Amino acid sequence: MNVFRLMPVLIAAMFLAAPAQAATVTSPDGRTAVTLDADGEGVAFYEVVRDGKPLIVKSALGFTFTDADPMRRGFKVVGTTTDKADTRWEQPWGERRFIADRHNELAVTFRQDGAARRTVTVRMRVFDDGIGFRYEFPQQAGLPTARIAEELTEFNLSQDGEAWSIPAGDWNRYEYIYSRTPISSLSTVHTPVTMRTAGGTYLSFHEAALVDYSSMWIKRVDGLRFRTLLAPSSRGAKVVRSGAFDTPWRTVLIADAPKGLFESNIELNLNEPNKLGDVSWFKPMKYIGVWWEMHLENSSWASGPKHGATTANTKAYIDFAAQHHFGGVLVEGWNKGWDGNWFGNGRDFSFTQAYPDFDLAAVSAYARRKGVQLIGHHETGGNTANYEAQLEPAMALYEKMGVHVVKGGNVADAGGIISCNADIADPCGKEVLEWHDGQRQVQHHMHVVEVAAKHHIAVNPHEPVKDTGLRRTYPNWVSREGARGAEYDAWGVPKNPPSHVPTLIFTRLLSGPMDYTPGVLSLEGRGGTPIPSTLARQLAYYIAIYSPIQMAADLPANLAKYPRELAFIEQVPADWAESLMLDASIGEYAVIARKDRKSAAWYIGGVTDDKPRAPSVALDFLDKGRSYTATIWRDGDGADGLGDQSAKHRIVIETRKLTSRDTLAIPMAAAGGYAVALVPAK
CATH class of the missing domain: 3.20.20.70 (Aldolase class I)
Known part of the structure; x- marks a missing residue:
């Protein structure tokens, strides 16, 4: 046997058998460096260095499941790839017309020990003003359906400082006054949560491209170590996904001053390009509405002598809008269902039937003659099951009437959304209560956006799931409250x-x-x-x-x-x-x-x-x-x-x-x- 002939083959086999080495990726300007690796116990982690100093120290990555062993330990790096981008794209509307996307990318594939040999890829993109990373699960026999109990992503800060935050997991969704506290005093908070470290670095933690997944809250575990906490679900598992899927991007804006946070476009850049094509049927505008008078208690959403959404009252608003060059008039309370206790209930709402004192066709025609459009309103009272059952005819009616913008509403306590415990394809299974930003509500809002787009309607949901930049992919998702x-x-x-x-x-x-x-x-x-x-x-x-x-x-x-x-x-x-x-x-x-x-x-x-x-x-x-x-x-x-x-x-x-x-x-x-x-x- 010729040993010398075999040497190249043996050496090649050794390299193929050896585990790949983790790598570091830097921002285009070289100031930020991120390393992905697995430690001696096989815990996957990342760490972030800024200007040569630790910013986010060793922070674990992983998952637990309701019906499978955790993906927590036993990982090895089995592959790495790199990429970069330096492009520019145009928004149909926005804070700025052109967006620059300049980043370097590192994707590391981890394989877990054990018979299942489950794998997951962590894709890290590093911009001059921050980072974004997500988990990518391939279709694999060891995890045909992922029933995620919790995501174990950590953010382990190197320095204390101060933070601006609102609580997560409470009844009033996102509608709180922000608290300014030490970072080390935070408990469980919604994102974006913004911080300034003692060293003067500004950070804001959030997520991008929240699709078919539960919203991420951030919980302080101890000291300056934070971990994701997914919004709850009635199913036990907070997220259920089958086959190959990607999580939302976890984002960290990094800046030397507040200006850098404000001018960042990371969340938009981490979303997919426009899927709707031409959206010129939506025009940015200013509007007035039959709304403030209800909040002042001068009139009511409910029918009766104080009813605000009457034909005569709405025409008066249209006259004012036309005189002062407003593009639209919002009309709340025009449709049946506002009488009685609708808060967190919504079973009686109709989205196609008007109260007798409101003529939708006549008012729409009057608005068109005046060069004004109605802005429709769909309040669900938190009853997504009732709304989804009527969604297609409701949007078709608005399209027929020339309504191109709809303000939505989901008024209910955070854990009191009435939903169907089924997929959108089967819109009415058993009624259950869901959290306002859990996976089911994320699915619901996406469904509304897609149906609305089919009818050339833009949506502006109140009591929404938070914004994560999806307006790039679905430009008809023009605004929201939150x-x-x-x-x-x-x-x-x-x-x-x-x-x-x-x-x-x-x-x-x-x-x-x-x-x-x-x-x-x-x-x-x-x-x-x-x-x-x-x-x-x-x-x-x-x-x-x-x-x-x-x-x-x-x-x-x-x-x-x-x-x-x-x-x-x-x-x-x-x-x-x-x-x-x-x-x-x-x-x-x-x-x-x-x-x-x-x-x-x-x-x-x-x-x-x-x-x-x-x-x-x-x-x-x-x-x-x-x-x-x-x-x-x-x-x-x-x-x-x-x-x-x-x-x-x-x-x-x-x-x-x-x-x-x-x-x-x-x-x-x-x-x-x-x-x-x-x-x-x-």
Whole structure:
């Protein structure tokens, strides 16, 4: 035997038999490095280093199941692949028109010891401003159906600091005032949860592409070690998936300043491209609605003498919308089912039958003649079973009536969604209670979006599952609520504090657009109770809070009392070519600039907490060598958003000539703000 001839074969066999080595992937700018590996006990883990210093230390990966051994230990690395991207894509609408996707990728395949020899791939993408990773399960005999009891993904921080968060697992879904606490004091929180470490690094933890899976909460296990906690399910297993499947991406935004969090596009980039094709049937717009009067208790959703959604009342709103160039009129309470106890019940809702005093066909036709469209409304009362049974005819009816946007509602306690314990294909099995952001509700919302798209309808769900960037894949998912909105200024105890919006910008709004429903120019809630805001701040919301559908929430009679401010709301765009953070401190203040998609105009909005401020911001983003006419709506002398009504309504409107060489330092009163329109001079 020729031993020398066999040597290459033997060496090749040795390399084939040896386990692959884990690898490290760095961000394109080289500042962030992520390593994937398995330790001596076979526990798969990752760790993140930023500028050569540990940021997320050894953090375990894995799963437990309701009917199988855990995927926790006994892993070996059996394969690695790398990839990278440097592309740009266009949004049909959004905070910015073009999105850059620049990342490096490492995919590591782990195989578990044992007879089943189960495998899973962890795909890690590293951007200059953060990371995203997901688990990819192949179809395999050792795990034909995954009944996931819990995902064991950890986030083990290297430093304490402070965090901005809302509780998860409580009854009021996402509708809480954010708490500012030490990171080490967190318990179980929703995402996005935003942090600043003692070393000055800003982090925000969230997820992207939440499809057919349970929402991720984050629970502090001990010290600075956090772990995923999936939203519950009536089935016991929190997620049930068969065959090959991918989990949502787990995302960590990483920045040196709040600006970096605000301008990140990681969640969008981790979603699939547009699946709907041409969506030009949806136009970003501003709207008014038969809504605020119900929250003030001037009228009711229910039928009877106080019924708000009547033909006559809606036509009056349409007249006002046409006069002031609003694109739509929201009508809540038009359909049968609002009488009696519908909260968390919803069994009596019809989505095709109107109350006798509302003529849907006549009102729709009247709106069309006025150049306005109705914005439909579907409140389920948390009864997804009843809604899904009527979904197709309900959407078909709206399409016939020329309705291209629907606001949804799912008003129920978080664990009180009435659902069918079956797949969408079998829409009515046994009625059960589900959590508002468990796998069944994720399936439900996706089903609504897909059916709506078939009828050229955009959706804006309230009491939703959180945004995870799916608007890239399904651009008709234009906005949603998912936080404490302006209705709390009508009746909340307490109302939204001045710090609320400067916090939302770096927490909830990092995940996507929010239908906050701003524009309460009267600054009065139910019973005349004062809203913590100045008049100028209400205008700033149209720039600070992004949504491609923006409401002017106040009563038409109240809006008409402020013609100069109403003119700004008519003027300000709802769609943008670019969005920049000029200056900010989380929970304290923020100054944002956005460029109109249809012109060369820029808009700047500033909001502050309960402290007066005048941050100086550079205008170097403006075109060089061009002069702009700046119209400024600002808090007047003596303005005070926490004072009496006279002080709240003090506003100054002035004009200046500005260029890219100038700076602005506009004073904001306590609970105040300002808005600026910068139009190129002719």
